[in-house]
Amino acid sequence: MIEEIRELNIRTKGLLRRFLARLKLELRRILPQIIAILTAFLAGAIVLLVTGYSPIEAYGALMRGAFGDVFGVGQTFTKATPIIFTALAFLFAFKSGLFNIGAEGQLLVGGFAAALVGISFDGLPPFVHVPMALLAGALAGGLWGFIPAILKAKLGAHEVITTMMLSYVAFYVTGYMVNYPYKAPGWVPQTPLIATSAELPRILQPTQLSASIFLAVILVGLTHYTLQKTTFGYEVRAIGLNPTAAESGGIGIKTGMILALVISGAMAGLGGAGEVMGVHRRFIEGFSPGYGWDGLAVALVGGLNPVGVLLAAVLFGALRSGGMTMTRVTGVPLDIVSILQALVILFVAAPMLIKYLLKRGGIKWWSS
Amino acid sequence: MTSAVKMNSITKNFPSVVANDRINFVVEKAEIHGLLGENGAGKTVLMSILYGLYRPDEGQIFVNGKEVEMASPSTAIKLGIGMVHQHFMLVPSLTVVENIILGKEPTKNKVLLDMNRTLNDVKDFCERYKLQVDLKAPVHTLPVGAQQRVEILKALYRGADILILDEPTSVLTPQEVEELFKAIRALKEQGKTVIFISHKLKEVLAICDRITVLRRGKVVGTVKADETDLGELAKMMVDRKVVFTFKKKRVKTRKVVLKVEDLKAIDDRGLPALRGVTFKVCAFEILGMAGVEGNGQTELVETLTGLRKATEGKVLVDNNDITGASPGKRIRLGISHVPEDRHKRGLIQDFSVMENLILGSHNKPPFAIGRVRLNFEKASNYAKRLIKDFSIKTPSKETPVRHLSGGTQQRVVVAREFSRKPKLIIASQPTRGLDVGATEYVRKKLVEMRDQGCAVLLISADLDEIWALSDRIAVIYEGEIVATKDPEKTTERELGLLMAGGKRD
Numbered sequence: 001m002i003e004e005i006r007e008l009n010i011r012t013k014g015l016l017r018r019f020l021a022r023l024k025l026e027l028r029r030i031l032p033q034i035i036a037i038l039t040a041f042l043a044g045a046i047v048l049l050v051t052g053y054s055p056i057e058a059y060g061a062l063m064r065g066a067f068g069d070v071f072g073v074g075q076t077f078t079k080a081t082p083i084i085f086t087a088l089a090f091l092f093a094f095k096s097g098l099f100n101i102g103a104e105g106q107l108l109v110g111g112f113a114a115a116l117v118g119i120s121f122d123g124l125p126p127f128v129h130v131p132m133a134l135l136a137g138a139l140a141g142g143l144w145g146f147i148p149a150i151l152k153a154k155l156g157a158h159e160v161i162t163t164m165m166l167s168y169v170a171f172y173v174t175g176y177m178v179n180y181p182y183k184a185p186g187w188v189p190q191t192p193l194i195a196t197s198a199e200l201p202r203i204l205q206p207t208q209l210s211a212s213i214f215l216a217v218i219l220v221g222l223t224h225y226t227l228q229k230t231t232f233g234y235e236v237r238a239i240g241l242n243p244t245a246a247e248s249g250g251i252g253i254k255t256g257m258i259l260a261l262v263i264s265g266a267m268a269g270l271g272g273a274g275e276v277m278g279v280h281r282r283f284i285e286g287f288s289p290g291y292g293w294d295g296l297a298v299a300l301v302g303g304l305n306p307v308g309v310l311l312a313a314v315l316f317g318a319l320r321s322g323g324m325t326m327t328r329v330t331g332v333p334l335d336i337v338s339i340l341q342a343l344v345i346l347f348v349a350a351p352m353l354i355k356y357l358l359k360r361g362g363i364k365w366w367s368s
Numbered sequence: 369m370t371s372a373v374k375m376n377s378i379t380k381n382f383p384s385v386v387a388n389d390r391i392n393f394v395v396e397k398a399e400i401h402g403l404l405g406e407n408g409a410g411k412t413v414l415m416s417i418l419y420g421l422y423r424p425d426e427g428q429i430f431v432n433g434k435e436v437e438m439a440s441p442s443t444a445i446k447l448g449i450g451m452v453h454q455h456f457m458l459v460p461s462l463t464v465v466e467n468i469i470l471g472k473e474p475t476k477n478k479v480l481l482d483m484n485r486t487l488n489d490v491k492d493f494c495e496r497y498k499l500q501v502d503l504k505a506p507v508h509t510l511p512v513g514a515q516q517r518v519e520i521l522k523a524l525y526r527g528a529d530i531l532i533l534d535e536p537t538s539v540l541t542p543q544e545v546e547e548l549f550k551a552i553r554a555l556k557e558q559g560k561t562v563i564f565i566s567h568k569l570k571e572v573l574a575i576c577d578r579i580t581v582l583r584r585g586k587v588v589g590t591v592k593a594d595e596t597d598l599g600e601l602a603k604m605m606v607d608r609k610v611v612f613t614f615k616k617k618r619v620k621t622r623k624v625v626l627k628v629e630d631l632k633a634i635d636d637r638g639l640p641a642l643r644g645v646t647f648k649v650c651a652f653e654i655l656g657m658a659g660v661e662g663n664g665q666t667e668l669v670e671t672l673t674g675l676r677k678a679t680e681g682k683v684l685v686d687n688n689d690i691t692g693a694s695p696g697k698r699i700r701l702g703i704s705h706v707p708e709d710r711h712k713r714g715l716i717q718d719f720s721v722m723e724n725l726i727l728g729s730h731n732k733p734p735f736a737i738g739r740v741r742l743n744f745e746k747a748s749n750y751a752k753r754l755i756k757d758f759s760i761k762t763p764s765k766e767t768p769v770r771h772l773s774g775g776t777q778q779r780v781v782v783a784r785e786f787s788r789k790p791k792l793i794i795a796s797q798p799t800r801g802l803d804v805g806a807t808e809y810v811r812k813k814l815v816e817m818r819d820q821g822c823a824v825l826l827i828s829a830d831l832d833e834i835w836a837l838s839d840r841i842a843v844i845y846e847g848e849i850v851a852t853k854d855p856e857k858t859t860e861r862e863l864g865l866l867m868a869g870g871k872r873d
Contacts, residue, residue, distance in 0.1 A: 252696065
């Protein structure tokens, strides 16, 4: 009996030690991010002080607004949801060595395609209609990723240019669609409401938080799993880290890159579909305040790690939703939220981005 | 008369290698002096010392009779020394004349750029030294030969009297080489001194007045060009004792594994690199491919492994035509590849040892479950076994290979490639940059693989290595196999000559 207890004791200790070691390792990995976030809030506090506000009051209101009640929490996660999609989109392409900065456009076409499927059919059962609309969103986003991918593979066109330009194409094409052919009656440039059978259920009334958040979380897991546990993910990472060695190792680098960018686009497209089907229930021109760009920042703040992305997206969502409360309660201008976001991005992303660019040799001449 | 350059007992050590060992080197005024030696003989190091890029550990440098301390390239430039590097240092988007004056722009009233005077000055230079080039063209629009002329003009414009040309012909077409030689002769007529670094015997013999030969960091001798011949130079350059020999299993019947028929390919610049290569490699055989670097070896390996397209000809493995097959297909057919550049081609530096060890086998059983999921348990056991079998010195299988030494990294590559049960191994410069221990280990493994029935194609610039390992030796020169020899019935002198393009069968 005593023997057993002793053995159990040793085993628990071993487990505990392993757990602590792991925790320490993980903490060390995300330490730069945490420091950057704290520094950003500190710098933000200085800005607040200089402009004559109390940082404690302002941040307090921000926290209460973001997490203080059901409405705040709902709002925080609602804002975070599309950013999770676009951040994963950026991350996935990035892992294959591609810089997809066109998530904004992929999100828009995905949202529009989902809206189109949503308004075009009536009387379908939800378990058919919802997947159909989601699939349409993913396909449209995927197509928006496929175009720059094929341009790169066949002609060597740089994806930074093409994905960004296609974002503008998406913005204006969807803008045209909701201003003319698919405009709902009234003065607002928007499509009619989608059929109720295509709606994603709201999960936290009265907020707009929809089941889209579940999709986002599932996608986080799926992305992690794909990258770390599958042969395709292995190939994607190999291509991203050293394409010539990957090629020698028998990996089709062009196919890999095309697939990665299509999947990346599909993820952003799915995010757009979630917004349309869960939050707005229609495609409204300008419904995205720049989720695509936030995605880029969140991917970097999240340390280019799917779980990190989830946390960073919640932070950004909290800033967005808590910011409103802060303005209302303390009179601090909403711009402080933009400043905070910018500072977080600056402290986290800038060194990483520079390191990445240096490694890719894009600005080698500049550094030598 | 004082010499233009006199370098006295120059010694330069790098970690684990002596790059220059008590080198004495004298260049007279208005002379074209060749500096000949194989890759790694110490030519570039010596010239970098003269140009102030490296400080020598010992020795003196005299320029025009006066002892000088070369602190930096700017000291060298002040003393009238100019260097044209193998890789050009031009700003592609600027015009020729802008590149030439860069850093020494002539001005009007100390502020304004005096373009007219500049153009006239530079035009003068061009005519005097027969270096014709369109001064107003942006540099990136010019062919390589013209860019090189711009580099020479740049050096002259800075007042160079002594011009160092580092492997100037390695990037040129034969026609461009002719042009360059004309310019070098014109420079000599104008009283300039030229130091011509090369490993190409014929060129050195054609253009130089005197030639100094380096071998493994030491001067072998200095000879007058009109008192020597290709044979003597070849012997000076490569002659040496065989260091290692390996006992190999004797085999009678041999099955042909790799058959290459009239293979042609072009290099990255679109020039022919392989001009109809034909050879075969059998099981239980090491075919050594000897040759001075840059004669098509890189392109041959890339074409055989599927990384470069063949323009003509056929590659057969076990009588299957694989000419158009992808690299992945070739791996599956049992071709292993030890690439010449392990950083670029061989390893993914940020991947762990384990991840690198399964590269190329990652998509088939036992490492892939249904081709989709990675089987970490199998991969992990496999990695553990290889780390033990190949004595890979790594803290763990999870360590990124970036943190391992060069020799250990090469062991990772060798372990991966040799453990796939290959039929054919293509090993390109497999021991380059490795220390003695690692070198011997890799060579021993190659022989082991051969004794187990592998066909091995060994490409190496190191004649010792070829000599020690090969059952047959093929010599590649300018994209062709110029001879195939039995190592027991040939001499180093003969091989050296063949490598230099001096003789063919």
